[in-house]
Amino acid sequence: MNRIYEELFIVKPDVLDEEVDTYVEQLRTQLTTAGATVDKVDKWGKRKLAYRIDKYREGTYVLFQFTGPADIVREFERRLRVSDQVLKFLTVRIDENLKRLEKRKKARDKRAAKRAANAPASPAPAQPSMAQMMTEAPGGPMPGQPKGEA
Amino acid sequence: MAESRSSGGGGGGRPISASQRPTGGDKAIAGGKKTYFRRKKVCRFCVERIDDINYKDVKMLHAFVAERGKIVPRRISGVCAPHQRRLTDAIKKARNIALLPFAASY
Numbered sequence: 001m002n003r004i005y006e007e008l009f010i011v012k013p014d015v016l017d018e019e020v021d022t023y024v025e026q027l028r029t030q031l032t033t034a035g036a037t038v039d040k041v042d043k044w045g046k047r048k049l050a051y052r053i054d055k056y057r058e059g060t061y062v063l064f065q066f067t068g069p070a071d072i073v074r075e076f077e078r079r080l081r082v083s084d085q086v087l088k089f090l091t092v093r094i095d096e097n098l099k100r101l102e103k104r105k106k107a108r109d110k111r112a113a114k115r116a117a118n119a120p121a122s123p124a125p126a127q128p129s130m131a132q133m134m135t136e137a138p139g140g141p142m143p144g145q146p147k148g149e150a
Numbered sequence: 151m152a153e154s155r156s157s158g159g160g161g162g163g164r165p166i167s168a169s170q171r172p173t174g175g176d177k178a179i180a181g182g183k184k185t186y187f188r189r190k191k192v193c194r195f196c197v198e199r200i201d202d203i204n205y206k207d208v209k210m211l212h213a214f215v216a217e218r219g220k221i222v223p224r225r226i227s228g229v230c231a232p233h234q235r236r237l238t239d240a241i242k243k244a245r246n247i248a249l250l251p252f253a254a255s256y
Contacts, residue, residue, distance in 0.1 A: 008206070008247050050251040059248070063206075090247040092205070104201045 004039070004067050004098065009080055009089035010059035013046060020060055023085060027064070027076070034075060036068025053087045065094075191228025195237075203236040205243035211250060215241060219254040 011020050020043070028038050044061035053059070066072075073091055080089045194213075195203065205211070214222050214229070214237055221241055224234045244250040 010248065049248040050245070050254075051248055053248060088247060090243065092243065097202070101201050108199070 002067050002069060003093055004065065004095035005073055006092045006094050007064040007066070007073075007076065007080075007089060008092075009062055009064075010049070010053070010087040011062060011085050012087055013056055013058045013060060015060065015085050017060075019085070020062070023083070024062060027079065030079065031064075031066055031068070031072065031076065034068070034072050036066045036072045038064065038066045040065040056087060059087050193228060193230035193233055195233040196230055203233065203240045205240040205247075205249070207240075208244060208249045211237075211241055211244055215250060217254065219245075219251040 011023070015023075024041060024043070028041060031038050040063070042063040042065075044063065046058055046060050048058045049056065077089065077091060080086045194200070200210075203210075214227055216222055221238055224231065227234075229237060241250060245252050
């Protein structure tokens with residue numbers, strides 16, 4: 001059973017950028033050889049930490065998204081734990097949430113289509129507002145890259 | 151509307167406003183001219199149709215933690231129960247990965 005996971009981890013700030021890149025590549029190859037598919041790797045760059053971890057006040061955030069069976073996570077987390085570059089990590093299983101979001105979006109689209117079909121008499125006032133809502137909805141939930149505060 | 155207001159003036163406002171919430175919401179919006187001493191709160195996630203309350207969206211989460219880093223209660227922020235549940239989850243995840251503080255210091 002394949003699941004989708006998200007792994008966000010913090011690398012020590014004094015680790016060089018290239019080293020982070022090589023480390024990320026290492027992890028990526030490790031994942032693919034273990035049988036997972038890496039969907040996304042996102043380096044957020046250096047960010048201030050909300051609290052001190054091991055006397056560090058900032059860190060480099062890296063986000064992995066991968067699909068694979070459950071036992072892959074254990075190995076991946078073990079690697080992160082063993083590595084002395086990584087300050088902290090967080091694994092989140094997101095497939096159920098993604099499924100839920102998709103379902104909600106579908107229901108919403110259906111409802112909007114129904115409404116548009118039901119009220120052709122007054123399309124002018126109703127339609128633009130609905131269209132606006134729909135364009136807003138997908139834009140909203142996308143997690144903005146929190147680089148602005150870094 | 152008038153009677154609920156008079157009773158609201160008498161005692162603690164919280165149970166009354168809570169019982170008003172399901173029915174009185176529309177009325178309060180419709181009769182916007184009447185200036186209540188307490189504004190009707192609406193759930194931001196319902197209004198803006200935000201389905202995904204993501205722990206990575208720090209900017210959004212910041213609006214729902216107090217200065218000291220505490221999660222703002224529903225009765226203050228007006229967030230509906232299902233969304234507050236997801237919001238709490240997201241904030242706690244964000245805390246775990248140092249995106250939000252457990253307790254902010256001055």
